[in-house]
Amino acid sequence: MQDTTNKNPMENIDDWEENLKERYPEETKEGPKEKTEEEFRNYIDSERLETVREFYKINHTYQTYDFVCKKEAEFLKFDKKEMSLWEAVDFLNTLVDDSDPDIDLDQLQHLLQTSEAIRADGHPDWFVLTGFIHDIGKVLCLFGEPQWAVVGDTFPVGCKYAETIVYPDFFKENPDYSNPKFNTKYGVYSPNCGLDKVKMSWGHDEYLYQILKNYLPEPALYIIRYHSFYSQHREESYTHLMNEKDIEMFEWVKKFNPYDLYTKAPVKPDVKALKPYYEDLVKKYLPDTLKF
Ligand SMILES: [Fe+2]
Ligand SMILES: [Fe+2]
Secondary structure, three states: OOOOOOOOOOOOOOOHHHHHHHHOOOEEOOEEOOOOHHHHHHHHOHHHHHHHHHHHHHHHHHOOHHHHHHHHHHHOOOOOOEEOHHHHHHHHOOOOOOOOOOOOOOHHHHHHHHHHHHHHOOOOHHHHHHHHHOOHHHHHHHHOOOHHHOOOOOOEOOOOOOOOOOOHHHHHHOHHHHOOOOOOOOOOOOOOOOHHHOOEOOOHHHHHHHHHOOOOOHHHHHHHHHOOOHHHHOOOOOHHHOOHHHHHHHHHHHHHHHHHHHOOOOOOOOHHHHHHHHHHHHHHHOOOOEEO
8 A cells, every 4th residue: 555644635734624614614693604705716626625535534544543642652742842832833834835825824814813803702811812822733744744643623533433524434444443442432431431531633732732731721721622623512423422521611612613713814914913912911821931
């Protein structure tokens, strides 16, 4: 078999999010929101759709229980780089896409659009900060990790893959799919054991959670850790693994999701004007440097 593990099928690390908006269109009082011209243009771009499919094919094939254990051992030593949050933001922003810069926002712009929308709705400051930092874990790409091990929907490994995960058929190529240790409803877990005991597919969510777990309020940590877990926060397919605390905290994960998904307007936020507010916010919650 040809080795595809280092392949990066998508031109832009965030192309999979277009597919997310197709799966979960924004709701208005009148029903699903009409596509803007730009969204429509992205949607009919079948080449993009094909690369997203290819991306999930590799993701679903290689995200096994053992793979996650291996990545945890490699990255949770935090010996890659020590940076302030601002250095991490600048570092993340060096992630250059091959796709159209007129349509696509850079990473800092996505973060600021998310957090500014949260701020405009009058939410607490830790929620605004969470919006601002939620994707910093994508620096994994800059440590040489392939797209399929950084972004995309996340899901539990070590138990049966839910049918509600995007492109479920691709899991048939995953060795855990036919391993009786991992392919039952509970797999290596027990009923309502709590998500903290459940290994999620490896990506930017879990990585950033592990970096920040001592610094932010609990709902913020849940948002960071599970914001790509669509098969639970949208589909509720893994409630049997959750405890009461998880269920309570997922209300925040659900509250966060529309800000992440639907605030990508092509209007670019004024970074310079916003920076002082965010500098204070970062200082309030985070230490001078973080270990990646
Ligand atoms: Fe994300
Ligand atoms: Fe995001």
